[in-house]
Amino acid sequence: MWIAKVVVTYKPGILDPEGKTIQNALTQLGFEDIENLETGKYFALQFGKKIDKQKAEELTRETCEKILHNPVIQKYSYELIEVKA
């Protein structure tokens, strides 16, 4: 059984207010070596038993393109992992 782990983040140059706020908090806590912090959204898509890796990848791309990310401001990446049913 395949699971797609999808991460959607902002494109470079797009304001990430949550990331900035967390980074400021970290700086205040003394983590000065963290120069940049990026936030994003995580989605796990679990496919049915009949779906092979190729189909899972196809469906993952399709959902990312259609709804999970907004190409104007975001980019996505994913990995497919196989799990025992």
Place this chain on the structure above:
Amino acid sequence: MKFGVVVFPGSNCDHDAYHLIKKVIQAEIEYIWHADNSLRLFDAIILPGGFSYGDYLRAGAVARFSPVMQEIVRFAKEGGKVIGICNGFQILLESGLLPGALIANDTLRFRCKPVHIKVINRDTDFTGKFRAGQVLTMPIAHYSGNYFADEETLAELEAENRIVFQYCTEDGEVVAEANPNGSCRNIAGILNREGNVLGMMPHPERAGEPILGSDDGLGIFESLIG
């Protein structure tokens, strides 16, 4: 002239729009439920403000796929007039009926206050009742109102005169200090290329009676009626 105002789960300016059209302007208006998949005969559709589907995923991202939106996209492509206000603007962008995106305000705050916007293009179906350069006062109430588009799109919007409203000072100066959310080029409202779809962040439906502090918003709906 018959208006329809869409009701999504989480819409909260649908009643304001209904009240304004029905009671103040005294024109016909009906609510349209988001699950409807047939549009009765309307001349103009209002996509109201609020938090459709909880703004989950991204503001407007889920509403875009509701049954009624498929119909509204078709209605718009056939030349029907559509105005998206605040969350309605976000839905229009997610639907691809307008270019660009709305991201979090650069202030990192929910901004809720009256603002001034300048009528940049009065030669539209939505702004005919205004004077060119007229300064309007109406409220904003949003966290994601920061209009973003790439340089090419911005240049195209400007060249084609599709930037309809820009945030400005009380005196009509379009300057950074008058920009409440970081929007590119102080953009408060834009039009599609065909001129029948308007999206804007400020709320004209909340500025339709003097008791509310301004009735500048009336002009948009009156322009539509003609």
